[in-house]
Amino acid sequence: MKLLAVIDMQNDFIDGALGTAEAVQIVGRVAEKISSIRESGAEVVFTRDTHGEDYLSTSEGKKLPVEHCVRGTYGWEITDKLEVRDSKIIDKPTFGSYELAEYAASIEKLEEVILVGLCTDICVISNAMLLKARLPEVRITVDSGCCAGVTPQSHENALEAMKMCQIDVE
Numbered sequence: 001m002k003l004l005a006v007i008d009m010q011n012d013f014i015d016g017a018l019g020t021a022e023a024v025q026i027v028g029r030v031a032e033k034i035s036s037i038r039e040s041g042a043e044v045v046f047t048r049d050t051h052g053e054d055y056l057s058t059s060e061g062k063k064l065p066v067e068h069c070v071r072g073t074y075g076w077e078i079t080d081k082l083e084v085r086d087s088k089i090i091d092k093p094t095f096g097s098y099e100l101a102e103y104a105a106s107i108e109k110l111e112e113v114i115l116v117g118l119c120t121d122i123c124v125i126s127n128a129m130l131l132k133a134r135l136p137e138v139r140i141t142v143d144s145g146c147c148a149g150v151t152p153q154s155h156e157n158a159l160e161a162m163k164m165c166q167i168d169v170e
């Protein structure tokens, strides 16, 4: 069994408060990846970065004072260019999600978790490392063409860091 984890493909990270040109560019490829993986019989799970109205007073908000992904807002929603269908959605209050790692661990005969989404250098890398820690015998793969970072340079840095930690970067 394979699991595709689609990380934080939300409007605010694509063309909203924290959007980038690189993020806009990957949307089509992520949509294709989702449909091909579903055709192969694998499962898809989505995460959503999720903050409250108090964002600016949180630890993350003090370091990154740009309101984003406030629950219930348009920016928080997963882009409608991706088909969520009946896939599970995990809301996460910070970068890495224990809930995602536990969900992956609950899947019987899991062979591989493939990560795509945003941002390579914050939430993709955080979740890849968490999954690697929770599931050391499961292959953890990142599809670099379906990820984008805060900057192209930090995207590349994150891919290098993940490779060093035995995450397969394709």
Ligand SMILES: [Zn+2]
Residues within 6 Å of the ligand: 049, 050, 051, 060, 068, 069
């Ligand atoms: Zn956030």
